[in-house]
Amino acid sequence: MNVAVEVKAETGARELTYAQAIQEAMALAMEADERVVLMGEDIGVYGGAFQVTGNLVERFGPERVIDTPISELGGAGVAVGAAVTGLRPIFEFQFSDFATLAMEQIVNQAAKMRYMLGGAVSVPVVMRFPAGSGTGAAAQHSQSLEAWFGHVPGLKVVQPATPHDAKGLLLAAVQDPDPVMIFEHKLLYKMKGEVPEGFYTVPIGKAAVRREGRDVTIVATSIMVQKALDAAATLAGEGIDAEVIDLRTIRPMDRKTVVESVKKTSRLLCVYEGVKTLGVGAEISAMVAESEAFDYLDAPIVRLGGAETPIPYNPDLERATVPQVENILAAARDLVRGAR
Amino acid sequence: MARSTKARGQTAAKANQPFLYRHYTPEQLREALRKMYLIRRFEEGAEESYMRGLIHGTMHLSIGQEASAVGICMALTDEDQITSTHRGHGHSIAKGADVKRMFAEFFGKTTGYCRGRGGSMHIADVTKGNLGANGIVGGGIPIAVGAALTAKRLGTGKVAVSFFGDGANNEGAFHEALNMASIWKLPVVFVCENNGYGMSTSVARSTAVPNIADRAAAYSMPGVIIDGNILSKVAEAANEAVERARLGQGPTLIECKTYRYRGHSKSDRNRYRTKEEIEQWMTQHDPISLYEAELREFGVIDEAGIAAIRADVEREIAEGIEYAKASPAPEIADLEQDVYTELA
Numbered sequence: 202m203n204v205a206v207e208v209k210a211e212t213g214a215r216e217l218t219y220a221q222a223i224q225e226a227m228a229l230a231m232e233a234d235e236r237v238v239l240m241g242e243d244i245g246v247y248g249g250a251f252q253v254t255g256n257l258v259e260r261f262g263p264e265r266v267i268d269t270p271i272s273e274l275g276g277a278g279v280a281v282g283a284a285v286t287g288l289r290p291i292f293e294f295q296f297s298d299f300a301t302l303a304m305e306q307i308v309n310q311a312a313k314m315r316y317m318l319g320g321a322v323s324v325p326v327v328m329r330f331p332a333g334s335g336t337g338a339a340a341q342h343s344q345s346l347e348a349w350f351g352h353v354p355g356l357k358v359v360q361p362a363t364p365h366d367a368k369g370l371l372l373a374a375v376q377d378p379d380p381v382m383i384f385e386h387k388l389l390y391k392m393k394g395e396v397p398e399g400f401y402t403v404p405i406g407k408a409a410v411r412r413e414g415r416d417v418t419i420v421a422t423s424i425m426v427q428k429a430l431d432a433a434a435t436l437a438g439e440g441i442d443a444e445v446i447d448l449r450t451i452r453p454m455d456r457k458t459v460v461e462s463v464k465k466t467s468r469l470l471c472v473y474e475g476v477k478t479l480g481v482g483a484e485i486s487a488m489v490a491e492s493e494a495f496d497y498l499d500a501p502i503v504r505l506g507g508a509e510t511p512i513p514y515n516p517d518l519e520r521a522t523v524p525q526v527e528n529i530l531a532a533a534r535d536l537v538r539g540a541r
Numbered sequence: 542m543a544r545s546t547k548a549r550g551q552t553a554a555k556a557n558q559p560f561l562y563r564h565y566t567p568e569q570l571r572e573a574l575r576k577m578y579l580i581r582r583f584e585e586g587a588e589e590s591y592m593r594g595l596i597h598g599t600m601h602l603s604i605g606q607e608a609s610a611v612g613i614c615m616a617l618t619d620e621d622q623i624t625s626t627h628r629g630h631g632h633s634i635a636k637g638a639d640v641k642r643m644f645a646e647f648f649g650k651t652t653g654y655c656r657g658r659g660g661s662m663h664i665a666d667v668t669k670g671n672l673g674a675n676g677i678v679g680g681g682i683p684i685a686v687g688a689a690l691t692a693k694r695l696g697t698g699k700v701a702v703s704f705f706g707d708g709a710n711n712e713g714a715f716h717e718a719l720n721m722a723s724i725w726k727l728p729v730v731f732v733c734e735n736n737g738y739g740m741s742t743s744v745a746r747s748t749a750v751p752n753i754a755d756r757a758a759a760y761s762m763p764g765v766i767i768d769g770n771i772l773s774k775v776a777e778a779a780n781e782a783v784e785r786a787r788l789g790q791g792p793t794l795i796e797c798k799t800y801r802y803r804g805h806s807k808s809d810r811n812r813y814r815t816k817e818e819i820e821q822w823m824t825q826h827d828p829i830s831l832y833e834a835e836l837r838e839f840g841v842i843d844e845a846g847i848a849a850i851r852a853d854v855e856r857e858i859a860e861g862i863e864y865a866k867a868s869p870a871p872e873i874a875d876l877e878q879d880v881y882t883e884l885a
């Protein structure tokens with residue numbers, strides 16, 4: 202791969218927010234490789250809708266931190282075309298919901314171009330999508346649409362759950378020769394965590410076991426990872442030893458890590474914010490049900506996903522649409538104690 | 542019937558007056574002023590409630606843009622329909638919504654226009670022809686064209702108006718919708734409220750033509766540029782475009798040049814424009830001050846009349862906030878209601 206940067210050993214770590222970690226990753230990628238450009242709406246002097254690009258325009262100039270008009274379809278398409286022909290664009294959507302306007306270029310063009318052309322080109326574009334609910338922004342600014350993209354061969358789809366991974370997965374995405382879609386939960390932007398200095402990557406397609414346990418496997422994505430860990434801490438006090446897996450990538454999915462865990466615990470709980478039906482949890486469940494772990498299951502698989510509704514505005518209703526720690530606790534208890 | 546000399550003189554004087562004063566009664570003109578105050582005070586009331594933590598999420602205030610909302614809607618009947626934008630509180634009030642139920646919506650209550658489901662960005666009042674604000678820039682433009690298609694097919698005589706910002710003119714939906722409205726000669730009026738910026742991005746940086754109305758040429762419809770802070774100009778352009786639409790002559794694109802005083806939303810640091818620019822608009826070209834002065838000049842209102850309207854609006858806003866506070870919150874059990882139509 203013809204990328205100017207190389208993976209260096211992880212050096213010292215400090216606390217950064219998730220947003221700062223992403224910004225640092227973009228700055229490193231731009232320093233290391235002239236071909237990297239940022240594109241998106243109000244990412245320049247405004248600093249991005251969530252202040253993720255911050256003052257990068259001052260450092261790298263408006264030629265490389267490019268404010269687009271409010272034109273998601275065209276903007277995403279320009280990023281795809283630039284990627285095919287020699288740039289390495291990182292395209293920011295203001296909200297993941299607006300990807301719906303750009304689906305044509307993402308699904309029909311970016312995802313398929315290499316295949317359709319018999320491998321003659323690659324499409325090294327990165328797209329960043331602030332996603333998820335919890336901000337009171339209602340039905341058109343709160344969705345979790347990652348499963349849509351996970352359904353498309355040709356795309357890679359990641360959901361970093363920590364500042365460390367937000368940086369490492371973005372740097373991996375920039376190096377990747379294929380289109381990578383990064384879903385960043387808006388409520389995580391302010392989350393703090395240890396982030397190594399310098400350049401490092403987190404492999405796309407590899408899940409992380411965040412907590413080891415024997416009684417139940419909780420596979421979670423994005424913001425649900427922290428909720429699952431919080432639930433696991435409480436469960437530990439009740440004598441339930443939960444293993445928590447942070448899936449990190451939904452396409453390609455890390456089958457091995459999940460299957461091995463379920464073989465050990467014999468129980469599977471999937472937790473994700475996207476709408477439950479036909480969501481990420483459906484794939485995790487099917488993957489396990491089709492695997493050698495099936496014979497080890499002591500209870501039916503359980504999915505906790507988003508409600509079958511658009512996200513409402515009222516904060517109590519909004520909260521009720523996505524799995525909360527108490528829901529994870531209840532589901533894990535039922536699973537382990539055999540109430541089901 | 543023979544007229545007295547005096548009456549003839551009055552008619553002649555009236556004929557020489559600007560459009561607004563020929564076309565509307567003094568009561569209607571004073572009502573327009575009241576609506577402009579109501580919008581401004583509503584926005585300020587919403588902002589204050591947000592600061593006090595009574596409203597969550599975010600909101601986009603239309604302070605400074607009252608003349609375009611009110612001037613356009615003056616040309617419409619209650620049956621005519623509008624689609625609005627993320628900056629839609631003013632359109633909603635101008636189209637006749639009750640501020641009580643708007644506040645209730647922002648407070649997330651069941652008495653709100655969307656029963657607490659929509660909030661600021663989805664405020665609507667379908668009974669008054671407001672098909673809703675929109676979280677998607679440009680999202681309402683094709684919908685207005687759809688409303689106009691219905692009006693034409695069913696022969697209802699209704700006109701549809703789509704409000705949108707300057708930023709929206711770079712979305713594909715804008716171009717596709719204008720083209721269809723034109724080829725099918727639909728009764729729709731496109732109203733661009735050009736406040737100079739889409740978030741931080743100026744029109745000059747985002748748009749290939751100097752005026753949004755220049756786009757009209759590409760779709761063979763009239764493109765009208767007006768000072769959107771002068772109510773009489775807005776109302777005149779609106780009446781002409783609405784009449785054209787009602788007569789079956791097709792769509793018009795009106796561009797109201799205006800300005801938003803507040804930041805884009807609650808998280809804007811205003812780094813893309815100067816304090817002087819904002820001050821200049823607020824002090825030199827405020828739509829409410831301009832209209833007030835004009836009404837005084839034409840003898841439609843005096844100081845006491847203005848004071849009475851202001852007091853009335855204050856009361857209405859205070860009552861609206863109290864109503865919202867006192868209203869019940871939705872039940873979690875109803876979460877899935879209205880995802881689909883309940884079939885009998």
Ligand SMILES: Cc1ncc(C[n+]2csc(CCOP(=O)(O)OP(=O)(O)O)c2C)c(N)n1
Binds near residue numbers: 676708
């Ligand atoms: C499709 C889409 N893209 C981006 C946004 C984010 N956004 C909301 S308002 C806005 C600016 C809109 O500018 P303009 O149309 O001029 O309206 P104004 O805010 O000035 O009233 C942007 C970029 C959005 N809501 N929808």
Ligand SMILES: [Mg+2]
Binds near residue numbers: 706734735737738
């Ligand atoms: Mg604007």
